[in-house]
Amino acid sequence: MILPVLGLCVGIVLGSLTPILIPLAYSKFFSVALLASLDSVFGGLRAAVSGNFNDAVFISGFFTNALLAAFLVYVGDRLGIDLYYVALLAFGFRIFQNLALLRRQLLRKHG
Amino acid sequence: MKNIKQGRWSIACVCMVLGFMLAVQFRTTEDMKQSLPYQRLEELADRVIRTEKERDELKEELGKIKGRQDPGMIDEELRIQAGLVPLEGPGVIVRMDDSTQKSKAGENPNLYVIHDEDILKVVNELRAAGAEAVSINGQRLVGRSEIRCAGPTLSVNNVRSAAPFEVHAIGDTTALENALKMRGGVAETLKVWGIQMEITSSDNVYVPPYKGSRKLTYAQVTQEKEGKK
Structure with a gap:
């Protein structure tokens, strides 16, 4: 469990040090992509705990989810449909679901 | 915990990317919060610059x-002629109001209210009698003035006013009065329809200056062309 946390820390440090800023116009897409990645990570953790983890599925899911979410929001923006909130709701819902499953699995294993 | 070991490297990599995104997003949000007052500041500064320029x-x-005004008498004379200076002198004040008579059944009620034509006729008579300055309801008549029907109101210098109308004219008092009151003249015609018209002569009739736009957008100064009408 140390390695993912270490990776997260390294990422945060890297992100804080690089002088990249998201332009205001794209901040919406980026935040959705971020949420999608967060969802993927929780999904991956749950899969790892429950024992059906697959590297390829995890990595591809992580990137496609993030890109697709941003793309969908972009298309929605162009069409005048606010898919931003839809994505927010869907990913938020899934994150909590994955979190609940993760908690249960861990409790069952250690309990 | 064997299962977790299975994907620990990929999860670590993904976590790193996630951490990177988190940090960037965090910094962007912080930056946005900070720059918002700056945006407002910029906007205000822009407005100040624009206002100063104006x-x-x-x-x-x-x-x-002001510089144009200075050269003195000739310029002042022109301003008086152009109607840019308030004037006072002997003349007449003509008050006109809609008819008090009720229109008979089947008759056009329009005949009993004052129209732009009636005012035009009065002004025309006054000018023909040598009026030097004329104003209608406080609007000075100059070369570009119009006297026009604007719905139920009258438009002079693009300013609307409703009845009663008060026409001020400076000139020879008796000439002006007689011009209006002559047999078959304006006053008599309008009296038929009961339109109220009250002519008072006074020794100090006040005529206000022209206050409308003086800008010429299309006309340009040119040389006098012989033989051209």
Whole structure:
């Protein structure tokens, strides 16, 4: 469990040090992509705990989810449909679901 | 915990990317919060610059106008002729109001209210009798003035006013009065329809200056062309 946390820390440090800023116009897409990645990570953790983890599925899911979410929001923006909130709701819902499953699995294993 | 070991490297990599995104997003949000007042500041600064520019332009214009005024008498004479100066002198005040008579059944009620034509006729008579300055309801008549029906109101110098109308004219008092009151003249015609018209002569009739726009957008100064009408 140390390695993912270490990776997260390294990422945060890297992100804080690089002088990249998201332009205001794209901040919406980026935040959705971020949420999608967060969802993927929780999904991956749950899969790892429950024992059906697959590297390829995890990595591809992580990137496609993030890109697709941003793309969908972009298309929605162009069409005048606010898919931003839809994505927010869907990913938020899934994150909590994955979190609940993760908690249960861990409790069952250690309990 | 064997299962977790299975994907620990990929999860670590993904976590790193996630951490990177988190940090960037965090910094962007912080930056946005900070820059918002700056945006407002910029907007305000822009407005100040624009207003200052406008002020300078107006100042310059004022200076020009003042400079033009200085050369003295000839210019003042022109301003008086152009109707830019308030004037006072002997003349007549004509008050006109809609008819008090009720229109008979089947008759056009329009005949009993004052129209732009009636005012035009009065002004025309006054000018023919040598009126030097004329104003209608406080609007000075100059070369560009119109007297026009604007719905139920009258438009003079693009300013609307409703009945009763008060026409001030400076000139020879008796000539002006007689011009209006002559047999078959304006006053008699309008009396048929009961339109109220009250002519009072006075020794000091006040005529206000022209206050409308003086800007010429299309007309340009040119040389006099012989033989052209």
